[in-house]
Amino acid sequence: MRSSSGRPGQPGRAVAVLAAATLTLVGLGAAPALAAGPPRVPVDNAQPALTGASVTGTPDADDSVPVTVYLRNRDQAGLTRLIDRLSDPASANYGQYLTAAQFSARFAPTRASVAAVRDFLTDSGLTVTGVAGNSAYVEARGPVSKVQKAFSTTLKNYRQKKTTFRAASSTPTVPSALDDVVLGVSGLASVSQLMTPASTGSAPPSDAFVNAGPCSTYYGQKTATTLPSAYGKKQPYAPCGYEPDQLQGAYGITGAIDRGNNGKGVTVAITDAYASPTARADANTYATRHGQKALGARQYTEVLPSSYRYGYDDAVNGDQCGEQGWYGEQTLDIEAVHATAPGANITYVASPSCDNADFAKTLIKVVSGHLADIVTNSWGGSDESNGSDLLDQVYQAVFQQAAVTGIGFYFSSGDSGDGASGNAGTPTAQAPANSPYVTAVGGTSLAVAKNDTRIWETGWSTGRSALSADGTSWDPAPPGDYLYGAGGGTSRVYAQPKYQKGVVPRSLATRYSTRPARVVPDVSALGDPNTGMLVGQTQTFPDGTVRYGEYRIGGTSLASPLFAGIMALADQAAGRPHGFANPALYKLYGSGALYDPKPKGGLGVVRNDYVNGVDATDGTSFTLRSIDVTVGTILRTRTGYDDITGIGSPSGKAFLKKLS
Structure with missing residues (x-):
C-alpha cells in the first residue's frame, strides 16, 4: 500500500501517513500439485506475505471479486x-x-494477446469489465467460486497483526498457452476491498494545523534573542513559510516568468489517492492571497475514478489509506506546481485507494492517454518494492x-533519510523513485533573502533539540537527535544507469556490491519543513468549523512538484517536452545550470509550535x-x-537555457 511522501514538521501527524499499516506485498511460494487437465503455469500474484497471518475464514462463494490480469509488452530489448x-x-x-498509437503498434500487447486473455476469463465464467487503453491489463469480475477455479487456487480471509485481508492460499496459475502473454494477476488479495467504513462517502477535511509565532517573513529576519544560543550565537526564528514570489526568486525564474516563460502550453499531471472536494477553491484562494492569478477555467482539470474505496473511519481495520492526509497532499502539489509554473495547465489524476495496484492503474491511465508531458508524484513505499515482483514489472x-x-515522471525520494523500512544506517532507494526511468527528487533546506534571492541551499537533514525545563539550554545539545530528512541511498535492485556513470561517486554506487548500482536522488529542491513553503487548505478546526487556513509545510512531497513546475518552464522554453530528462539533466552536472548544495554545519532555526497543533490553549513548545x-x-x-541532493537544484536562467 502506498503512503504520501509525508508532511513532516506538524505535531501529531506522522511523516508517512500509512507507515504503521503498510503491508509488504510479495508472491507466495511454490504452487501445489496441479489438477489434471490442460497444462497450467504459475503466475506472479500481488498479495500480502502470509508470514504470521492466521486464517479467519473463507469468503462467501458468491462474493464478487474484481481481478486484473496484466500482459507482457513485446520486444523488451528493442x-x-x-x-x-x-x-x-x-x-x-x-x-x-513515439505517439501512444505508435507505441502500441511496436511494443504493447497485441490484440490477439488481449483476446486470448479475454477468452480465458470469459470461458472461466468471469465477466470482462475493462481493458487498459494501452492493453497493459484486462479487468474482470466474478464470484469467489469461479475466480478460484479460473486461477486454480483457494481464497481465504486472514488476520495479520491488526489488519484483516483476503488472499490466495496458493500460487495462482493460468493455462500454459498464456505463459508468454500474462505477467500476473492482482485482486485475488485485497485490503482496501475489505474496508468497512462506518459511513459512506469521502472523509471530512483534515484536522487543522496552525503555525505559532514568532516566525520570519524571510530567512534571518527575526532572531530568538530571548532563547539560548546555539553554535555560538542566537539563532533565527524559522521562516513562516515561503510564498511563490520568494520561491521563484530563490530558483532564479522570476525574470523568465515575467517575460511569459511561465509554463504556458505545458500540462503537469499530479497523481495522489482520493480527491479533495475543495482543492481548486483552496488553490485559488492561496494564489490570489499571495500575488498570483487564480487557476483559469481550463487550467485545472481532474480525472477521477468512477468510485473510491473509502475506509477512513473503519472500525475493523483502522484508517488504511489516510484519506484526509491525501487531501493535504493534493492541495500542496497543486499549489507548489502553480507557484513555480503559474501558466502551466494542471491535471489531477486520482487513484481510488492507496493500493499499489490501484496506483499502477492510475499511472497507466496517465500514460496510455498521454494526459501530460510531466507527471509529479509525492508518494512512495518504504522499500524498493512496489508491492510485489509483478507490480515492480508493471510500474517499470x-x-x-x-x-x-x-512523458517525464518525477517522484519524491522520501522523508526518512537513511531509514527506509526502518533500517537506519543502510540507506536504500525507495520505490518508485528507485526506477532508473524516473527522476527522483531529493530535498533541501533553503535560505531566502529579503530580496527573494537564494542565500544558501543545503541538504535537508534535521536534528531536534527541545528547550530545557529551566529555559537556559537546548536539550540534547545541538545538533540534538536526528528527526527527519530527505530520503536517498543505493539501490539493491537496479544497476547503475549510463547517465550516472562518472557523476555518482563509486563509494556510493558500490555501497552494497562491487557492481555499480542506481543511486537516488537525481535532483533536489526545497523539502525542509523548517524552511518550507506556506500552503493553504480547507481544514476541520476543533470547534467543528470547516474553513480555509494556511501553514508551513515541507517534505520531498514539496520538492517534487516544485521541480516539476520548473521543468514545465524548461519545456516551454525548449518548445518541446523533455520527457525522461535524466540523461539531459546529468549532462548539466558541474555547470552553472545547477546549484550545488554545499555542507552547512552550525546552522539552525528556532520553532515555536502549539502543543495541540491549533492554538495556545495547551501552551507552546x-x-x-x-x-x-x-x-x-x-x-x-x-x-x-x-x-541527499543528487546533482543539485535548478539555477534559474542558465538551467532553462542549457536544457533548451
Whole structure:
C-alpha cells in the first residue's frame, strides 16, 4: 500500500501517513500439485506475505471479486535501446518520441494477446469489465467460486497483526498457452476491498494545523534573542513559510516568468489517492492571497475514478489509506506546481485507494492517454518494492512507455533519510523513485533573502533539540537527535544507469556490491519543513468549523512538484517536452545550470509550535531545528553529487537555457 511522501514538521501527524499499516506485498511460494487437465503455469500474484497471518475464514462463494490480469509488452530489448536513443541529447534521435498509437503498434500487447486473455476469463465464467487503453491489463469480475477455479487456487480471509485481508492460499496459475502473454494477476488479495467504513462517502477535511509565532517573513529576519544560543550565537526564528514570489526568486525564474516563460502550453499531471472536494477553491484562494492569478477555467482539470474505496473511519481495520492526509497532499502539489509554473495547465489524476495496484492503474491511465508531458508524484513505499515482483514489472513498463512517448515522471525520494523500512544506517532507494526511468527528487533546506534571492541551499537533514525545563539550554545539545530528512541511498535492485556513470561517486554506487548500482536522488529542491513553503487548505478546526487556513509545510512531497513546475518552464522554453530528462539533466552536472548544495554545519532555526497543533490553549513548545546534521544518519551533503541532493537544484536562467 502506498503512503504520501509525508508532511513532516506538524505535531501529531506522522511523516508517512500509512507507515504503521503498510503491508509488504510479495508472491507466495511454490504452487501445489496441479489438477489434471490442460497444462497450467504459475503466475506472479500481488498479495500480502502470509508470514504470521492466521486464517479467519473463507469468503462467501458468491462474493464478487474484481481481478486484473496484466500482459507482457513485446520486444523488451528493442524498447530499452529506443529509450536510450530518444533520451540522450547526443543522439540523432533525441526527442523524436513515439505517439501512444505508435507505441502500441511496436511494443504493447497485441490484440490477439488481449483476446486470448479475454477468452480465458470469459470461458472461466468471469465477466470482462475493462481493458487498459494501452492493453497493459484486462479487468474482470466474478464470484469467489469461479475466480478460484479460473486461477486454480483457494481464497481465504486472514488476520495479520491488526489488519484483516483476503488472499490466495496458493500460487495462482493460468493455462500454459498464456505463459508468454500474462505477467500476473492482482485482486485475488485485497485490503482496501475489505474496508468497512462506518459511513459512506469521502472523509471530512483534515484536522487543522496552525503555525505559532514568532516566525520570519524571510530567512534571518527575526532572531530568538530571548532563547539560548546555539553554535555560538542566537539563532533565527524559522521562516513562516515561503510564498511563490520568494520561491521563484530563490530558483532564479522570476525574470523568465515575467517575460511569459511561465509554463504556458505545458500540462503537469499530479497523481495522489482520493480527491479533495475543495482543492481548486483552496488553490485559488492561496494564489490570489499571495500575488498570483487564480487557476483559469481550463487550467485545472481532474480525472477521477468512477468510485473510491473509502475506509477512513473503519472500525475493523483502522484508517488504511489516510484519506484526509491525501487531501493535504493534493492541495500542496497543486499549489507548489502553480507557484513555480503559474501558466502551466494542471491535471489531477486520482487513484481510488492507496493500493499499489490501484496506483499502477492510475499511472497507466496517465500514460496510455498521454494526459501530460510531466507527471509529479509525492508518494512512495518504504522499500524498493512496489508491492510485489509483478507490480515492480508493471510500474517499470509504465515508466518505459512514458520514456519513449515523451512523458517525464518525477517522484519524491522520501522523508526518512537513511531509514527506509526502518533500517537506519543502510540507506536504500525507495520505490518508485528507485526506477532508473524516473527522476527522483531529493530535498533541501533553503535560505531566502529579503530580496527573494537564494542565500544558501543545503541538504535537508534535521536534528531536534527541545528547550530545557529551566529555559537556559537546548536539550540534547545541538545538533540534538536526528528527526527527519530527505530520503536517498543505493539501490539493491537496479544497476547503475549510463547517465550516472562518472557523476555518482563509486563509494556510493558500490555501497552494497562491487557492481555499480542506481543511486537516488537525481535532483533536489526545497523539502525542509523548517524552511518550507506556506500552503493553504480547507481544514476541520476543533470547534467543528470547516474553513480555509494556511501553514508551513515541507517534505520531498514539496520538492517534487516544485521541480516539476520548473521543468514545465524548461519545456516551454525548449518548445518541446523533455520527457525522461535524466540523461539531459546529468549532462548539466558541474555547470552553472545547477546549484550545488554545499555542507552547512552550525546552522539552525528556532520553532515555536502549539502543543495541540491549533492554538495556545495547551501552551507552546520551543525547539531548535539544526540544519544539515550528520548525527543519526549516514547520508551526507557533499560538494558535487550526494545521496541527499543528487546533482543539485535548478539555477534559474542558465538551467532553462542549457536544457533548451
